[in-house]
Amino acid sequence: MPLPTDSDAVRLTLLETSDLHGTILPIHYANNEPYEVGLAKIATLLRRERRRAESEGGLLLAVDNGDLIQGTPLAYHHARIDNAPPNPFVLALNKLGYDAAVIGNHEFNYGPGVLNKAVRESHFPWLSANIVKAGTEEPFFGRPYLIRECNGAKIAVLGLTTPYIPNWENPQNIEGLAFLDAVESAKRWVRYLRREEGADVVVVSYHGGFEKDPDTGEASEAQTGENQGYRLCMEVPGIDVLLTGHQHREIAGKSVNGVTIVQPGHLGQKAGRVTLTLVPGDGGGWRVADKTSELLSVQGVVPDPEVLELARPYEEATQRWLDTPIGSIEGDMTVRDPMRLRMKDNALIEFINKVQMETSGATISNTALFTDESPGFPPNVTMRHIVSNYIYPNTLKVIRITGRDMRAALERNAEYFVLDGEGRPAINPKFAVPKPQHYNYDMWEGIDYTLDISRPEGSRVVRLTHRGEPVDPDAEYDVAMNNYRAGGGGDYAMFQGKPVVKDIPTDVSELIANYILERKTVVATVDGNWEVIVGGR
Incomplete structure (x- = not known):
């Protein structure tokens, strides 16, 4: 033919x-x-x-x-x-x-x-x-x-x-x-x-x-x-x-x-x-x-x-809106080293968690540094800085979880890290391939915890307390987080189906902007409630 x-x-x-x-x-x-x-x-x-x-x-x-x-x-x-x-x-x-x-x-x-x-x-x-x-x-x-x-x-x-x-x-x-x-x-x-x-x-x-x-x-x-x-x-x-x-x-x-x-x-x-x-x-x-x-x-x-x-x-x-002055920061909330920021409590993450806690009434909160391109907040803040750091239109929820759920979530967080050939912290490939998933690593406020990433996955939470006492696996805790995470997004299955104590259907970026607008000046604070270590270091 x-x-x-x-x-x-x-x-x-x-x-x-x-x-x-x-x-x-x-x-x-x-x-x-x-x-x-x-x-x-x-x-x-x-x-x-x-x-x-x-x-x-x-x-x-x-x-x-x-x-x-x-x-x-x-x-x-x-x-x-x-x-x-x-x-x-x-x-x-x-x-x-x-x-x-x-x-x-x-x-x-x-x-x-x-x-x-x-x-x-x-x-x-x-x-x-x-x-x-x-x-x-x-x-x-x-x-x-x-x-x-x-x-x-x-x-x-x-x-x-x-x-x-x-x-x-x-x-x-x-x-x-x-x-x-x-x-x-x-x-x-x-x-x-x-x-x-x-x-x-x-x-x-x-x-x-x-x-x-x-x-x-x-x-x-x-x-x-x-x-x-x-x-x-x-x-x-x-x-x-x-x-x-x-x-x-x-x-x-x-x-x-x-x-x-x-x-x-x-x-x-x-x-x-x-x-x-x-x-x-x-x-x-x-x-x-x-x-x-x-x-x-x-x-x-x-x-x-x-x-x-x-x-x-x-x-x-959009440009006029982005350059609208919001307020000022007293102290340092800039991002210089995203990896280091994810290993020790810092002013930027503590501030976002504080906004979520004060807005919702919850005493515990978690959030993420969504991307390595996040610049943090300079001394004088505009809407451009808000949306450059909080890049998703997430809303805020408070869900009721158990201490067991909390520990499981922190163990999931700890999977973000591996040790390289020289024993230094590096990003786990499953959080980087096929696309970066920095947004699936949370940092918490309102609890005290330590993650030892030299230990096997599933056993890296070596300290976990709330108000000075060990977290009770069977006790219930109300936690503020974005709606993506509250639904279990990012393989946080422990959060799926949990009771919603409060639903705040306002974008978190808007909550952050309103918080700064109302106060005019925000003081950067770091209470040192969490850290990531390597074998005690």
Whole structure:
């Protein structure tokens, strides 16, 4: 049988963004310095790729894989300070002619009002087959897939979302929703797309990552169901391409069980490109003759002027808000060495815990240094400093736990550390790979404790007292923490299902700002209630 000629072939290009987290402009909001990130740079790549596809008589599909509308001060300002104008991220995707977006877990952070408004303003569908109306199998956000045709070839894009969201999200933000298993949903819908819709190509865009190493198949994280990408490739027949995200990894040029995979990192540093060549099938229809995946970097790319102009009024309002003076710090709350900060009580973490305790009335609190880029607070504080340190829209909860739960949580904290070849503290790879998880290491106030990281995991808490007495395993303690942790997020299963004593549905960043505004001057204090040691050192 003769091979198809070029004129017989259909060329399909998929351009994926994922985990943009509210990043349009190529800047660091902490200092407004240039940063090689953002949708404005991605836009230039997208327009280039679309021109190339059209010149070849092919089709380009642009898909955002989720976690779009949250993550920067611009996103926060639009959601919390002035949500009346159209969503700027949706406006940008509309302008760029995106074909679809997938619901990510952070889409829910600002509540249903903000999310539903963004969906209404979109000229493209938001896809998620496994987020359904509670008690049904009916997708909540409408049709869970998209069909496009090119020269008679039928291409389907199915959306899926990590079902682990109820373990993190504020329950009122996901009321009336159910999150079905992504693998089981994919089995149902991929079969439907092949049999009922007659799809020649099935692309699954999944806001989730890989629970196993794509190369070896070895488990790379706890098998909680948060990430199911490997199972999707192995257990769901009929998938040609799997677009992934959520883990902020950079993956391309690989396939699992014949499924081409890609994951483009985060913040718009890269875009994922998948190129497929379709040829006529033996029995009619089309088959995939070739497919490849790669990552396109925005390094050195000139931002798209239309997207910059679209974002300009939002950015100007955000910058004015960020430079609003809040108050002053007497003492030192700056971050010089994140590793050292996580090993001994310090003024910055003690202050955030103090805000949580005084706001909630709890006498015990925990919080984290979310990222190594956190600068701390300088002597004169603005909103820019607040949102540069407390980067997530977490709210505050007080839950009632036992002393046994407390010890288990501290043992989980202690897993953050390993000792390197010279016996020095280092970050455990499971908190760094496939993405940094500094936000899953908490530091506590209101109790006194010591972690000896030279000891085996599970036996590192060598001191734990409350008000001068050993913590009773069976006694109950009320602890303030963010809603993510209170739901068990970060593998803190000991917190799941605990009684909620108080729910404060205000962003912690706002609580911090209000605390400083009311007092004008905050004195840095360190009571030395905790430390991390190595064998008594």
